[in-house]
Amino acid sequence: MNIKTKLTFGIGVLVAMIVLLVVLSAVNLQILTATEPDSPAAGPGLQRALMWIYIVGIACILIGIGMLFRLPSSINKPIKELTNGIMEIANHNYQKRLNLGPNEEFIEVAESFNRMAERLAEYRASTLSDLLAGKKYIEAIVNSITEPIIGLNKDKQIVFVNEAALNVLNLKREAIINQSAPELSLKNDLLRRLIRELLNPGDTKEPLKIYADNKESYFQAKYIPIKMVETGEKEQTYIGDVILLKNITEFKELDAAKTTFISTISHELKTPISAILMSLQLLEDKRVGALNEEQEELSKSIKENSERLLGITGELLNLTQVEAGKLQLMPKITKPIELIDYAIKANRVQAERFGIQIEVEYPEEKVSKLFVDSEKIAWVLTNLLSNAIRYSPENGRVIIGARQEDDYVEMYVQDFGKGIDPRYHQSIFDRYFRVPGTKVQGSGLGLSISKDFVEAHNGTLTIQSEVGKGSRFVIRFKVK
Ligand code: ADP
Numbered sequence: 104m105n106i107k108t109k110l111t112f113g114i115g116v117l118v119a120m121i122v123l124l125v126v127l128s129a130v131n132l133q134i135l136t137a138t139e140p141d142s143p144a145a146g147p148g149l150q151r152a153l154m155w156i157y158i159v160g161i162a163c164i165l166i167g168i169g170m171l172f173r174l175p176s177s178i179n180k181p182i183k184e185l186t187n188g189i190m191e192i193a194n195h196n197y198q199k200r201l202n203l204g205p206n207e208e209f210i211e212v213a214e215s216f217n218r219m220a221e222r223l224a225e226y227r228a229s230t231l232s233d234l235l236a237g238k239k240y241i242e243a244i245v246n247s248i249t250e251p252i253i254g255l256n257k258d259k260q261i262v263f264v265n266e267a268a269l270n271v272l273n274l275k276r277e278a279i280i281n282q283s284a285p286e287l288s289l290k291n292d293l294l295r296r297l298i299r300e301l302l303n304p305g306d307t308k309e310p311l312k313i314y315a316d317n318k319e320s321y322f323q324a325k326y327i328p329i330k331m332v333e334t335g336e337k338e339q340t341y342i343g344d345v346i347l348l349k350n351i352t353e354f355k356e357l358d359a360a361k362t363t364f365i366s367t368i369s370h371e372l373k374t375p376i377s378a379i380l381m382s383l384q385l386l387e388d389k390r391v392g393a394l395n396e397e398q399e400e401l402s403k404s405i406k407e408n409s410e411r412l413l414g415i416t417g418e419l420l421n422l423t424q425v426e427a428g429k430l431q432l433m434p435k436i437t438k439p440i441e442l443i444d445y446a447i448k449a450n451r452v453q454a455e456r457f458g459i460q461i462e463v464e465y466p467e468e469k470v471s472k473l474f475v476d477s478e479k480i481a482w483v484l485t486n487l488l489s490n491a492i493r494y495s496p497e498n499g500r501v502i503i504g505a506r507q508e509d510d511y512v513e514m515y516v517q518d519f520g521k522g523i524d525p526r527y528h529q530s531i532f533d534r535y536f537r538v539p540g541t542k543v544q545g546s547g548l549g550l551s552i553s554k555d556f557v558e559a560h561n562g563t564l565t566i567q568s569e570v571g572k573g574s575r576f577v578i579r580f581k582v583k
Contacts, residue, residue, distance in 0.1 A: 117167030124160040127153065181209040188216055197224035251322070251348040254329075257341055259284045259298070271313050271322070271348065297346055301326050310351055321355045322348040359427070366423035369416040376416065379409045411544070418548045421482070422534070425555040432476040432559060439470055439505040439514055442477060446484035446503065450492055454501070459492045464504030471512055471582040475560050480578070483553040483564070484514060487576045490550075491518035493543045494574070510583040519573040528566050 181203035191199040201216045203209035242263070245252055251268035255261055261279050269276055272293055279287055288295040293313060300308055310321040325347040330339040383406045385391055394402060424430050447461055454461055473480070484503070491501045495518045502517040523531060523538060530536045532554045535547040550564075557564040557578050568574035 112170075114167070114171070116163055117171070120160045120163040120167065124157065124164075127156050127160070177204075177206070180204070181206065181212070185212060185216065188220075192220060192223065195227075197221075197227055250350060253284075253297070253346040254343065255284055255301075255346070256343040261287070262343065268348070297324055300324060301344060301346065310355070311348070318352075320350060320352040323351050324348055362423045362426045365419050366427070369419040369423065372416045373413070373420075376409055376413045380406065380413070383409065415546055415548075418546060418552060421552045421556075422548055425552060425559075430555070430559050432479065434474050434476050434560070437473050437475055437477040437480075439473060439512060440465055440467070442473075442481045442484050442514065443503055443505065445477075445481040446488045449485045450488045453489065454492050457492055457495070458498040459495055460498075460500045461488070462500060462502045464502055464506070466506065470505050470507050473512060473580055473582065475562075475580065476556075479556045480560070483556050483578065484516065486549040486553050487516040487578075490576075491516050491520070491574070493545070494518060495520040507582075510581055512580050512582050514578045515575055517573065517575040522570040522572050522574055523566065523568040524570055525568075528568065531566065532564070 184201060184203055188199050188201045197220050199220055201213040203213040245254075245263060245265045248265060249267055251271050252263075252265045253261060253268050253272075254263040260281055261284050262281070264272075264276065264279060269279075272279075272291060274287075274291065284294060284298050288298045293311065296311065304326070308324060310323050313320050313322055327345045327347065328341060329343050329345060331342050332339050383402055386394065386402050443463060443465065447463070450461070453459075488501065488503055491503075495501060499519055501519075503515070505512060505514045507513075527536075527538050531538065532550050534551045536551070537545060537547040554564045560580060562578060562580040565577050565579070566574060567577070
């Protein structure tokens with residue numbers, strides 16, 4: 104019986120009984136007033152019948168009232184159970200099932216609830232297995248990558264690592280998964296270096312030399328911060344980092360082969376170029392025979408180009424020294440003016456050819472001596488002065504000088520040529536880089552080698568330049 108029927112029935116019985124009792128009371132009253140007290144109609148038979156009717160009527164009323172009173176509790180109990188069931192589902196207990204009693208409406212509610220719980224259980228099982236399958240798939244991808252990969256969460260715990268990374272780290276997966284990388288790095292050199300570089304993003308990152316694949320290998324580390332938009336959020340939040348190690352051994356080997364090749368060629372070229380220059384000197388000697396004007400012009404051009412060739416082979420040799428890590432410094436105490444004089448002498452002919460006036464700024468007593476490889480630093484100054492002359496307009500002026508600034512000695516070369524656009528101030532120190540549109544001939548090596556030479560002495564080589572106003576290159580060494 105459903106609640107509505109129960110309610111209707113209870114109220115119906117109640118109302119009917121009340122009506123019956125009222126009618127009976129009225130009839131009883133009428134009989135009592137209409138009949139003679141000693142007439143048979145008012146006899147004990149009638150009295151008993153009326154009494155029974157009252158008893159039954161009152162009992163029915165009581166039953167009706169009882170049913171009405173029981174009604175709220177018969178609704179309350181299943182609702183409570185339903186609430187509990189919903190709470191269980193909210194707590195991910197999808198095994199919860201309801202039996203809300205015999206009421207038709209609640210049977211339906213319980214059935215719907217149970218169906219929903221079953222579907223949720225099914226859905227959860229399927230999403231879990233999907234998630235597991237997805238996780239395995241991603242793990243398989245990470246593992247099949249031949250370059251080492253390490254994934255860290257935002258607390259720097261290792262959350263994934265592939266076989267290649269385990270191999271180079273020489274660690275077991277179980278020993279590092281979910282462990283703090285900084286703690287692990289205390290016992291692992293490679294991890295220590297990776298974590299240090301990850302925590303100090305500004306530092307220059309040299310390739311890592313690691314013993315892998317049964318040989319010495321070189322790896323370039325790449326640090327990728329991982330960001331994600333969390334559910335319900337709009338902004339990306341940082342969730343960790345991925346460290347990728349790129350195996351650059353092959354490039355290193357090719358680079359070394361290139362360096363050896365350039366070094367050999369430059370060495371081989373030096374001898375014939377020097378021989379050409381010697382022969383030209385002989386040709387210039389009148390005792391061999393006088394040259395006519397045209398021949399003299401030709402010989403001058405051959406000499407110029409041979410000198411240029413010699414300069415380039417010298418640059419290349421310097422470059423190979425730096426690249427092969429074979430730069431050997433032979434420092435000795437040197438006065439900056441000696442280096443400046445050397446550079447001026449080496450550039451005198453060129454300066455005369457372009458009508459450039461070289462001015463020297465040198466406060467003799469105020470500049471400390473340097474402890475440097477004078478050959479190398481003289482080469483740098485020569486190169487800077489040569490650039491200043493070559494990139495100046497004809498009949499211009501160039502300043503070369505030195506000065507003391509606290510614990511530092513600065514040597515500088517300044518020109519008033521076309522200057523260099525600020526966007527190239529960094530790239531001009533890269534190998535083979537030449538400012539786009541540069542017409543003057545050159546190799547793009549001089550400044551990069553110069554920087555390497557100066558930095559090998561723990562010094563700095565910097566540029567200050569403005570387009571249209573000229574450039575100033577400054578070498579700076581700490582002297583105290
Ligand atoms: P190179 O002069 O042989 O090309 P460098 O390494 O000495 O090589 O110089 C790199 C480039 O920087 C040059 O090609 C030129 O474009 C620019 N540069 C260097 N010095 C100056 C200067 N004093 N004025 C203007 N541009 C310069």
